[in-house]
Amino acid sequence: MPETIKDVVPQIAVGRLPLYLRALRRIQQQGCDVIASHELGKHLGIGSAQIRKDLSYFGGFGKQGTGYSVAILIEQLSAVLAVDQTWSVAVIGAGNIGTAISKYEGFTQRGFHICWVFDSHPDVIGTRMGDIVVQSTEVLERTLCRHKIQIVMIAVPAGEAQQIADRVIACGVCAILNYAPIHLHVPDYVKVQYIDPIVHLQSMTYYL
């Protein structure tokens, strides 16, 4: 099997790129054109060597003696992360969490457009979340397949999450952001990220 760049870049480094991008956008808004790795590091609480190494996996974006052009770095990182385009995303589950996600405006500016919201509860189906009308999970497969959706966010109760995951994966979804408090079993090629605020809180209470 040919070894591509994707196999060689540590996943943990990839995970930091969005943080760099986020910081750079802010820095750019503050009118800064050029930034050195140690300055960027200060913004992020990360060492400068780490930043240089992470960026060097993707090519020499910097200028010695000067630093990195903020605009170029934003452009390059956006391309690397494939967020120089807009991804259509579906949300499954229109409870508290699903509703908050669907109403949150921040996604669009950063490369994601929430196009569909699904729920199985008759009371919720047909209601509006912003511009979007909540659809029945009965039409989940039809919609996902027709529009070739690759990314979904799961915001259903723990007991239903695995089954929803199986269904969306069968439709070609290969990236899942899971808010349900449970580990999902998926094929290797499917990426999953987890958000559970209580897990975050509990890993802090240990130190209190």
Place this chain on the structure above:
Amino acid sequence: MPETIKDVVPQIAVGRLPLYLRALRRIQQQGCDVIASHELGKHLGIGSAQIRKDLSYFGGFGKQGTGYSVAILIEQLSAVLAVDQTWSVAVIGAGNIGTAISKYEGFTQRGFHICWVFDSHPDVIGTRMGDIVVQSTEVLERTLCRHKIQIVMIAVPAGEAQQIADRVIACGVCAILNYAPIHLHVPDYVKVQYIDPIVHLQSMTYYL
């Protein structure tokens, strides 16, 4: 300086304990009394050696030949993570995210009780989120100090987050769950965890 157990346990291992606890609760609900590390590993997508090593930092909870008693392990992990008590938590920011957090019922069962919600916007102050009345950020300091709050969740816009962090830390807060898309600069003794769904999404699009 004396080297305590807290200095010796890898932070990354501590971060996994809440996942173990979460899985164990589910396993217990399904009526299972005893579980082996490799079974627990299957539930979590983690190797059995990892689990045994993580648990062994805190003492021998298991029985050779048998596995771990689910009830005992839950009890022990809850104690280690200090979630065998209920923590009072304040939420700052009553926008979309703050509202979703405040309404989410899942916190209470897992050791956290949201007691206060603050916002600076006059339209929101005085409205109810479940049982809680949104208070003005003007009384933030008074409330936090009086009740000796140690944990807050920050759900304000990026531009206000650092200033809110500074204020709550001055009141004795030492654990922050930050939903604002920005790194917070805090003293060493303060723990911060970050949740930004877009960061999670962007680290998956790299692979698509």
Place this chain on the structure above:
DNA sequence: AACTGTGAAGTTTTTCACAGCC
């Protein structure tokens, strides 16, 4: 027979430190 707890080996990730460039 089955499983834990754990040193030791192996792997990954971070940090150092410096040559090379602006």
Place this chain on the structure above:
DNA sequence: GGCTGTGAAAAACTTCACAGTT
């Protein structure tokens, strides 16, 4: 002088493999 890009060293983390226990 200041900064990047990068091998090499150090540290952190994971996996192996097996002695010891039930």
